[in-house]
Amino acid sequence: MLAIVPSATLHGLDGRLVRVEVDVAPGLPGFTIVGLADTALQEARERVRGALRNAGFQYPPRRITVNLAPADLRKGGASLDLAMALGILLGSEQVRAGPGRTAFIGELSLGGEVRSVPGVLPMVAVLARRGLRRVVVAAAAVDEARLVEGMDVSGVETLGEAVDQIRAGRRRRDVASPRRIELFDARAKGSDVSRGSAREAPDGRPTPDLSEVRGQLEARRGLEIALAGGHGLLLIGPPGSGKTLLARTIPGLLPPLDDAAALTVTVVASAAGEGPLSELRRRPPFRSPHHTVSYAAMVGGGPHLSPGEITLADQGVLFLDELPEFARDVLEALRQPMEDGRVAIARAGRATTFPARFQLVAAMNPCPCGFAGTSERPCACPPRVPERYQRRVSGPLRDRLDLWIAMPRVAPLAIVGGSDPEGSAVVGPRIAAARKVATGRPPGTLNARLTGRTLRAACNLTRAVQHRVVHLAELERASGRGTERILRVARTIADLAGDGTVREDHLDEAAWYRPADIRLAAAEAG
């Protein structure tokens, strides 16, 4: 007999409605899955078989054919397990009521427990768009599924509960029920733990407060400007000067995300398997991939079109520590996403686009030995090597870094003595206010995205101030990009100061943050 159960899979960041058609027919016992299922999905046969038996149902000794429609969509993952098992129960008439328009999303354990899968949020969202009104997911994922408005969501912990849902034809029990089947309890906990460690977000570390950064006034100021304008920021300093600590304060300094941005971030987190999530993520993400990160891990891709670090950093900050140590092709790959705010990924037969509107913050040593610019120890690098090291920050990346900040080592006195510097609770609201000013002005973007005409319009320079721009452009060797950099940063400095127009002293300060290699060349020539 034929049974049809609606379910969904994940394709990049999008859910796709999949109809699971199960035919249980007389004939040689067997279990075939058709419809472009990948390896993980083929293995679903074993999970489904085990789950049915251990949950007290019969695995029918008949010829079972599962078709996943639409047939031309490549499918992967374990989200269809539950629907397949229910299809078999319906097809073999162990359960007689039909599922109707209730969709089922979940992975099965061999014990018959229903587990959550990555991407519940986008999958439920697509079901809603396609007109389904009721979905059954793993109990752990109910909160995440409920983020989709207008969906009737039920949670189940076992296959048996899912069957109850079908039999009842409606939502029978509420979600976060404390009732668990004792038999599976221990195993269930174990599996949750293993999942947790494998998919834990890499930035599980706590966010330090800005008041923990002592001294480094230039860097604190630069960070404030960078966050207020969304500008690319590069911190250059010897080991131990506090670059990483400063960067880690960023999540505590950024204002919470608005609804649209929060939804995108939450969908990305869900698809990346960081769930189950219980609410919209309002905190801008902060990603700090290690410098050995691969191309695919940075940009996204892989067999399942998984989002990469730049997508996980969407609406937030991508922090690259030890910038020159990253593989060249990995850094080059940032170019297009930084221009477009998204990244297109094509694999054989499949293509998708991920959002990637991240702010780049990077850190590096001044030279390979790390001691250039420290007062206590001279740099041990051969001449010109520090210069070449800094030149490794090349081309497109260089142009996207509006602020270059030197972080010399702080004197011990500054660390132990003096009054507490401003904390995140003081600086954060200033940043939020400046961002509001910037986005409230046409074209409604952060200042880092201003170029050409929009930039000139936003700055609205008087003739005298224009003259100052020309004067300062000499410092940047009069390159057009250098001039735009000064204007963009000056606009943000004025926003922070609450000034509608850009003044000369704003420009003076903006010119300060120019690339370090320019300064290096000037110092050697003088």
Added chain:
Amino acid sequence: MLGVGSTGPVATDAPVGSRQPSSRSVAAADERDAWAVLAGVRGLGPVGFGALLSRYGSGLAILREATTPDGPARLAGTPLGDVDTGEARRDRGVAHAVATAIAEAAQNAGATLERIRRLGLVIVTIEDADYPARLAAIEMPPHVLYVLGDPASMHARSAVAIVGTRRATDAGRAIAARIAADLVALGASVVSGLAVGIDGAAHAAAVRAHGTTVAVIGSGHGIVHPRAHSRLAASIVEAGGAIVSELGPDVEPSRGTFPRRNRIISGLADATVVVEAPARSGALITASWALEQGRECFLVPGALGAPASAGCLSFLREFPHGARIVAGIPQLIDDLGLADHLAEPGVPSEAAATLSDVGEAPGRIGRELVLGRATVDELVAATGWPVASVLAALTLLERRGLAVGVHGRFRPAGDLVFADPAKLRQRPRRRP
């Protein structure tokens, strides 16, 4: 100009780099050209050149010989004479490779001379009256100097070499600059090697103080090295100084050219001052040359354990009778015998004028830089200003060339390099 055919070089045009040859000069115009070509041959040093000259009588004769079919073979037989002076060759004669190179140079003589002309170089030979007397007195003086700028700058009444490491500390640069500025104010010229670091600081300060300075480079004039100093080189020439090399225009710098060049630095000077030199620094080679040439040699001592000065200290220990210590800039001037010329140096007041010229806020920051505040944190602490104001003021100083800095540490530049902190400290501080 020189045309070299099968019959050898023949005179055609006006000589390259012709200067008024003195009455004492025996080198006629063509002979001077021949020397200019020969001195540029790679591998032919003063010893070989001298041996060939004493065998053939003139540069023209050498070139003529080189263009005959068996010429190179015969040139190669030339005995080198006393080889104890350093250029010990096992065969005790001009090497075959060098002889072949001479033949090649003879073929390309026209192009070489054209190149010299286009670079604007002046040829000064050892037989010219305006060959610097100090240099002529050393062992193995170069036969030919290729000079960009005014050769008279090598004849200053007194000349002091200031050399040191390329990896200089800010303090080392400041000392080199102040010594250089004080010396040129006393009418002395400053000789150095145009390298980055101490050399560059000394040259730049001399130029800033409107003095003459001579840079002896370790490559040909056609090769700009180091590139960072191309502007400095131009300003040296503009200020009446000179860039000098004993190497032909297209000789690349190499491991051997710099130590050899150092003997000219010390040879052009009455005394050599080493400001900062780590162990095994090239500046110590210059100091050794100075002692060998019977010139005075001063070293600025550093703190024990400071790597930038370790070489100075070990040199002082190694040569307790020759090497002298710099106990202070006035003391150095006294030791150099220049104290009599001590007029009002006037330089610090110029720096003060510069500071009051740049505007209130940059002026104040410039003063703090001269007083030794190096980081933004220190400048903020010293002024009590918001960091944004400090950065804006520092930017303006950078724009004026009065401050430079890397990796977050800044130092005075331009006219401020030789500002005397002691004098500035007395000035009343003003708030902007």
